[in-house]
Amino acid sequence: MSKTVAELLVGVLEQIGVKHIFGLIGDSLNPLADAVRRSKIEWVGVRHEEGAALAAAGQAKLTGQLGVCAGTTGPGSTHLVAGLYEASRDHAPVLALSGDMPRRMHGIDFIQTTAPDLLFRDVSLYTETIFSTTQASAVIHQAIAAAYAGPGVAHLTLPQDVIAAKADGAVSSVATLKPRSEFSAAEADIAEIALRIDKAGSLVIMCGAGCRGAADLLCALSDRLKAPLIHSVRGKELMAYDDPRWMGGLGMIGTRAVYNAVMHCDLLLMVGTDYPYSNFLPTKGTVVQIDERAQVLGRRAPTVLGVIGSARPTLKLLLDKVAAKTDTKFWDKVTHERTKWDEMLTKQSDLARSKDRIHPQAVARAVSDLVRPDATFVFDTGLNTLWSANWIRQTGSQRIIGSFNNAAVGTALAQANGVQALDRSRQVIALTGDGGFNMLMGEFMTAVHHKLPVKVIVYNNSALGLITLEAESVGLAPFREAIEFPNPDFAALARACGGYGFTARQPGELKTAISEAFAVDGPAIVDAVVVANEMPNMPHVELEQVGHFAMAKIKEAVLAVTGG
Ligand SMILES: Cc1ncc(C[n+]2csc(CCOP(=O)(O)OP(=O)(O)O)c2C)c(N)n1
Ligand SMILES: [Mg+2]
Numbered sequence: 001m002s003k004t005v006a007e008l009l010v011g012v013l014e015q016i017g018v019k020h021i022f023g024l025i026g027d028s029l030n031p032l033a034d035a036v037r038r039s040k041i042e043w044v045g046v047r048h049e050e051g052a053a054l055a056a057a058g059q060a061k062l063t064g065q066l067g068v069c070a071g072t073t074g075p076g077s078t079h080l081v082a083g084l085y086e087a088s089r090d091h092a093p094v095l096a097l098s099g100d101m102p103r104r105m106h107g108i109d110f111i112q113t114t115a116p117d118l119l120f121r122d123v124s125l126y127t128e129t130i131f132s133t134t135q136a137s138a139v140i141h142q143a144i145a146a147a148y149a150g151p152g153v154a155h156l157t158l159p160q161d162v163i164a165a166k167a168d169g170a171v172s173s174v175a176t177l178k179p180r181s182e183f184s185a186a187e188a189d190i191a192e193i194a195l196r197i198d199k200a201g202s203l204v205i206m207c208g209a210g211c212r213g214a215a216d217l218l219c220a221l222s223d224r225l226k227a228p229l230i231h232s233v234r235g236k237e238l239m240a241y242d243d244p245r246w247m248g249g250l251g252m253i254g255t256r257a258v259y260n261a262v263m264h265c266d267l268l269l270m271v272g273t274d275y276p277y278s279n280f281l282p283t284k285g286t287v288v289q290i291d292e293r294a295q296v297l298g299r300r301a302p303t304v305l306g307v308i309g310s311a312r313p314t315l316k317l318l319l320d321k322v323a324a325k326t327d328t329k330f331w332d333k334v335t336h337e338r339t340k341w342d343e344m345l346t347k348q349s350d351l352a353r354s355k356d357r358i359h360p361q362a363v364a365r366a367v368s369d370l371v372r373p374d375a376t377f378v379f380d381t382g383l384n385t386l387w388s389a390n391w392i393r394q395t396g397s398q399r400i401i402g403s404f405n406n407a408a409v410g411t412a413l414a415q416a417n418g419v420q421a422l423d424r425s426r427q428v429i430a431l432t433g434d435g436g437f438n439m440l441m442g443e444f445m446t447a448v449h450h451k452l453p454v455k456v457i458v459y460n461n462s463a464l465g466l467i468t469l470e471a472e473s474v475g476l477a478p479f480r481e482a483i484e485f486p487n488p489d490f491a492a493l494a495r496a497c498g499g500y501g502f503t504a505r506q507p508g509e510l511k512t513a514i515s516e517a518f519a520v521d522g523p524a525i526v527d528a529v530v531v532a533n534e535m536p537n538m539p540h541v542e543l544e545q546v547g548h549f550a551m552a553k554i555k556e557a558v559l560a561v562t563g564g
Helices: 005-015 027-037 049-063 080-089 136-149 160-164 187-199 215-225 233-238 256-264 311-321 329-348 360-370 383-391 412-422 434-439 443-449 465-473 490-496 507-519 547-562
Strands: 020-023 042-045 067-071 094-100 126-129 153-159 203-207 229-231 246-249 267-271 287-291 303-308 376-379 399-401 428-433 455-460 500-504 524-529
Touching: 005 027, 005 136, 005 153, 005 160, 020 027, 020 049, 020 412, 027 042, 027 067, 027 094, 027 153, 027 160, 042 412, 042 443, 049 067, 049 080, 049 094, 049 399, 049 412, 049 443, 067 080, 080 094, 080 153, 094 136, 126 136, 136 153, 153 160, 187 267, 187 287, 187 303, 187 311, 203 215, 203 233, 203 256, 215 229, 215 311, 229 233, 229 256, 233 399, 246 256, 246 329, 256 329, 267 311, 287 311, 329 360, 329 383, 360 383, 360 428, 360 455, 360 507, 376 383, 376 412, 383 428, 383 455, 383 465, 412 428, 412 443, 412 455, 428 434, 434 455, 455 490, 455 507, 490 500, 490 524, 500 507, 507 524
Parallel strands: 020 042, 020 067, 067 094, 094 153, 126 153, 203 229, 203 267, 229 246, 267 287, 287 303, 376 399, 376 428, 428 455, 455 524, 500 524
Antiparallel strands: none
């Protein structure tokens, strides 16, 4: 029996291993939803379509496999767009599906008319309307291929009458629809990297998300070359915080030790990272960069050698080509500074620091101490990103995703829902500001509805905290009426939704609240009421530097979190 276009699409998704479609059902999506109902794919109905796009993006970021989301005609699909930028900015493969009215209603300004292919143009690598049953199979293949090739977002517009009609032909070449394989750099390039490494006295290796799966090789290279390993925020998860080689991050999510190491080393080897903040990178032309994306080579710092290749196979070949180094002076200096920085972080997160107030650093550290060794963290955007990313001591088996290239507030909870759907027995922790939580708090109901036991930690400072710092950095008095806001009782809200809620206002309540939230079998919110005017660390500013210079540096720092 021949299939409808909707069945054809769902069949291919099933074949390539898609387990969920996140969406909000309605009119034009009915034929699709009906096909999903008869498939092995789980339909995860969300409260807001942005939540669907974020959930799909969260899955795709974590696994590299296709995430899928859907919204119905006009406004239903419009809501998807913002969330899709998470997938596009972090290069995660997502297929977005927009239902659309039957073709006979096109072009006459009918109710809910939009031009989805135009609307999704910027966020998508590929966007197309399936306008006939004869074209469906080829376009479905092309969309998924484009999402994997980017990787990024592909978008299909699905007129209701077309997807309900019988498809003409089957989708061929389904076997080609999969993530890209890794590839090694050319031998001559590897020889040139080795030559430069051999000539350099001190060397730092900066590791980004592209180094996934290469931790053992990075360790071996670090040991052989006495080279500190440092990381971008997306690289943080790759190795344990406590590993002596893993010195920390660069910039505001980073340490003084790393900043000094980068600025003073003879050679910075950047691997699988497009670290965007040029002001934290050397300007003297001492960078060598390895990345499988040709377009990222040399664009953030003056670079003497750029090599196209995936991290793992390239590092494997490089390891045998470089001569071992014996001088540990540089390594020892960085290690010493790192130890001092770590002691400072521990002091800042000490629960006894203030008798009756919780400092936000203590929240992140308590979560880090109480969480399972294989948990997944999802960070939101704001000052809270700095607390989470600087004070969580990852195990190397934990995963961390966030909005690290899109820097969007309000993205953690819905991404966490997507990750949690992959495995309901996994511990998934969303760490968010109160401003971020308020934006898409309805997605907590998605968690309750679909039995997704996500734990949400809210840094409650009753403010868009980072914006205070932004205003101060440009010499403006913070616009309090615009920055501060009242919050609901988040714990009561959680309970009203059918989840679990806990509150910590005093230092003595924090660990109990977090432990209890982790222990319950279901979604939970921890409302952590924190000091509102806490300043982040500036790893690149000496304490004695005050006045305009410090202000300028604060400005830089703020740009480094918000992306400007
Ligand atoms: C969607 C979106 N809106 C606005 C911004 C600008 N912005 C950056 S941080 C921030 C404040 C976030 O407040 P909150 O979630 O409470 O976190 P806090 O800084 O207080 O930890 C805002 C509004 C943004 N990055 N993304
Ligand atoms: Mg806040």
